[in-house]
Amino acid sequence: MYLHGTCRQNELGHLEIGGVDAVSLAETYGTPLYVYDVALIRERAKSFQKAFIEEELTAQVAYASKAFSSIAMFQLAKEEGLSLDVVSGGELHTAICAGFPVEKIHFHGNNKSRDELKMALENEIGCIVVDNFYEMKLLEELGQELSKQVKVLLRITPGVEAHTHDYITTGQEDSKFGFDLHNGQADEAVKRVLESEVIELLGVHCHIGSQIFDTAGFVLAADKIFLKLNEWRESFGFISTVLNLGGGFGIRYTEEDEPLPATEYVEKIIQAVKENVARYEFDMPEIWIEPGRSLVGDAGTTLYTIGSSKHVPGIRDYVAVDGGMSDNIRPALYQAKYEAASANKMSQSHDQTVSIAGKCCESGDMLIWDIDLPELSQGDLLAVFCTGAYGYSMSNNYNRIPRPAVVFVEDGEAQLVVERESYADMVKLDLPYQSKVKSST
Template identity: 80%
Template sequence: MFLHGTCRQNQHGHLEIGGVDALYLAENYGTPLYVYDVALIRERAKSFQQAFTAAGLRAQVAYASKAFSSVAMIQLAQEEGLSLDVVSGGELYTAISAGFPAERIHFHGNNKSREELQMALEYHIGCIVVDNFYEISLIEELCKESGYTVDVLLRITPGVEAHTHDYITTGQEDSKFGFDLNNGQTERAIEQILPSNHIRLLGVHCHIGSQIFDTAGFVLAAEKIFTKLDEWRESYSFISKVLNLGGGFGIRYTEEDEPLPATVYVEKIIEAVKANAERYSFSIPEIWIEPGRSLVGDAGTTLYTVGAQKEVPGTRRYAAVDGGMSDNIRPALYQAKYEAISANRIEEEHNTTVSIAGKCCESGDMLIWDIDLPEVKAGDLLAVFCTGAYGYSMANNYNRIPRPAVVFVEDGEAHLVIKRETYEDIVKLDLPFKTKVKQ
């Protein structure tokens, strides 16, 4: 059994997170419940930053807030001195509502709307990561109308495929994201931006995928980009001030996963940038990275209460919990795998094989297949680990199930940071349908 961060077994034989008993959390805040280990998030943030500090390089570590966005999480990112990535007007509005410094916000997305870009300009955010030709024209038009100027990075696809699930690879040539580095699209984009009086081209950005367990992809991406930077210096007198190599750093979901320490990813990126800058006689650009999952993923634990069970003789035993694909859609969407324990009976031998089913009306609503737990009883508290990324952010109201609450724990204290939705919340935007009265 592997316990992440500050998780441990306390004297009562219960799971404890951040010094707080999981049973206390369930009794006070209900289940399903997302619990975040704040100390682990802080530790991860510092480890990414310290690697750059030790190298004496200019850098920005931007939290990719799509992993988990809330006012409290954005405020925690600010406390830790991080920059911030947003990918929608909603995430941008959350950041501004949290008081996050606009100049440290970077706006991503492959189909930013006119309204979203206008919002970004009005808030004077630090950078827009431009994804396509339509967006360049739209930004130019909005800037001319308003008189604003804005810094941008060009998102490029360097033709590097990360070894990950097809749905979460983004750096290959056939991708909905960015300008292809190899077919002339990026050059056309540069030619469109450089003459502008309103758009300042800071540099380039790439993101090769997610849940990456080695550094080879980052090294290869850096090599491909610098080859092009050398050409663009000659062709356009353009020198990239910023090189953003994205995120995608893997975490440990199960025993089979073997991620590298955060410092190793950063050190290899720095080594690759330095080597290529020297090779082509460039000054070392400011390096940006975008950890999301690797900051919050394994800091999150979801607590569930066990309810019904079903035995299929000779085949499988099911234990259903009070959540499922409405609070964690990743197993259904990505075939994602997780580990779990009985949080109220850690000390008992986990010798009964069960499959954890969700309560949604879908055969595919399975959280974990075939996991060993103590003899399962109704009312048991199940803790599923590493749900901090893309759990709450992908949560939904399928079957009109309210989304869970979110609690931060640190140094023995628990803080409710997102309230549990109510049935009243579910229907508050609904409007009645009035039929015509028959004469």
């Protein structure tokens, strides 16, 4: 069994994360419970920064906060010197509440509202990544209204789409995001921004995919972008001072996954940018990247308590846990795969094949199909690994199930950073129905 970060089996035969016994965590905070290995997050942050520092390059490593947003997470990102990528007013508000440096916040999204953009400008965040002409018009109006200079990147779709080991060169034209690089939209966007009196164009941004296991797509995207930047220098006199090549760096969920070390992704990106800078005789731009899943994904473990079981002769054994698609919707949405262990029986042989069912009233609420584990009984503890990205951030109240608590563990200590949602929390926004039917009494 592959254990990430500081996870290990302790002398009691229990799973230990960050020096804290998982059984103790479950007893103290209840289950389901999201547990984050802070040391692993710190290590990943430093890994992404390392190559930029060694090359003495001006760069920003921005945490893509859609992977997991909370005040504590943003404060941890601040400690590690990261910038922050937000995609909604809610994420921006959370960052402000966390005391995150506003000048290091970048605001993404394909349909930012006027109120969201106004919040961003009033708080003087570092950059807005413009996604379409509608947004450009809103920023023009708000910049004049608020007497603000608006710093932007233009999100472009370079015609490169990458996923795991595969990439294609024509796959992004049909996308809800950004200005297309090949049909004239990006050219028109650059022209309009350069004509604006309130919008300052820093550079361009692209995002080519997710869970990417090699560097070819990033290199190809850089090549295409620099070819266009050279055209824009000749046509408009525009020189990009910032190049944001996005994120999508892969992590290991199961033994089928073979991601590269963080430093290798960055080194290849730097090499591609340097080669293009030399080819077209540009000054070196500031390079931005946006790791999200790769910072927090395998740092997260979800703990569950085993409940009911069902034996279907000749077919399958089901074991149910006290969570499911309400705290991890990824298996139901797109058949995401995970590894797991019995956190209180780590030393026992895995001689039973079971499927892990969630408690939601949906036949599709299955967390893991056919996994080998020790014989499980009611009250045992199950640890599902690599749930740190898009677990809590996509959690929901389906069936009116409360969302779990979140705990950070580091150096043998645990800290509650998000309280468990209560039944009272779920109904606090509900209002009573004012019936129009007269009582018969």
